Amino acid sequence: MAIYAGYVAVVFLVQRLSGVSYTDLGESGGNLFLGVGLSLIIAAILLAITTTLLGWWRPALHERKRSVRWPIIAPILMAVALLINLAATDWGSYDGAFFAASIVLILVGFTEELTTRGLLLTSLRSRLSEGWVWFLTTALFALMHLINAATGQDLASTLQQVGFAFLGGTIFYMLRRTTGTLIWSMVLHGLWDFSVFAVGHGTPGPLAGVGSIVYLAAGVLALATVVFVIRGADERIDARA
Incomplete structure (x- = not known):
């Protein structure tokens, strides 16, 4: 929880000190980098140092045993929503600076996933059942927004x-459980945030909005099927180890 609170504090302070309002992020590459990108770079470095000092890279990034595979349908559906966003993006409105700053946004997949479904998940598994691990890591991830x-x-x-x-x-969370690694969650998360900012820049194409609908469908499906990746999980960590 200290790492989680520290991450939120670092991101918040750096973004506040940048002086860029959340609603102005899409106006220029400079705004996007100072308002979001810089905080992600600093947080990524601090998280990498913290994880190394704790020696938690393996439990933070890997499951001991994967869950059943078929619930990966929900993450696949989210990937489809991501592709729809990219197809609806007005790429002609991009300049080099905005594109470079947008690429930095992919770091959010590393920072937010490592904080919540990496380090926080690892610590909670030493105390709680897997159902609580899913709920608390997901709720705290949502609340950081x-x-x-x-x-x-x-x-x-x-x-x-x-x-x-x-x-x-x-x-x-389901992607971590079904693939056995957090890395794919980091990739999907980072690319999703990139696609959300991309489709909102310039004049979106006719598919704009469809991606959000598909994302909502993926989320509802995930809530309906998450029990299948929780059931039978043998990931609890001995707190004395």
């Missing part, structure tokens, strides 16, 4: 984002 309200986004939009993040967090 509340800082967007403090950096310029209106509260209603932020609360909606929190709800959508809970769905996404469940999908990322």
Whole structure:
């Protein structure tokens, strides 16, 4: 929890000190880098150091035993939503600076996944059953998005984002369990956030909005099937080890 709180604090402070409002992130590459990218770079370095000092890379990144495979349908559906977002993106509106800053956004997959479904998940497994591990890591992942309200986004939009993040967090948890590694969750998470900013830049194509609908369907499916990747999990870590 200290690492989780520290991550949220670092990201919030760096974003606040940048002076860039959340609603102005898409205006330029400079805004996007200073408002988001810089905080992700700093957080990624600190998380890598922390994980190394703890010696937790293996449990943070890998399952001891994968769950049943078929619930991976929900993550695959989210990947389809991602591709739809990219297809609806107005790539002609991009300049080099904005594209470079957008690429940095992919780091969010590393930082947020390692914080919640990596380090936090590892620690909770020494105390709790797997059902609680899924719920708490997913809920805390969703709640970390509340800082967007403090950096310029209106509260209603932020609360909606929190709800959508809970769905996404469940999908990322299921991807970890079905593949046996957090790495694919990091990749999908990073590319998803990239696609969300991409489709919102310039003038979106006719498929804009379809990606969100498919994402919602993936999230609902994930909630309906997450029990199958929790059931029979043998991932609890002996706290005395």
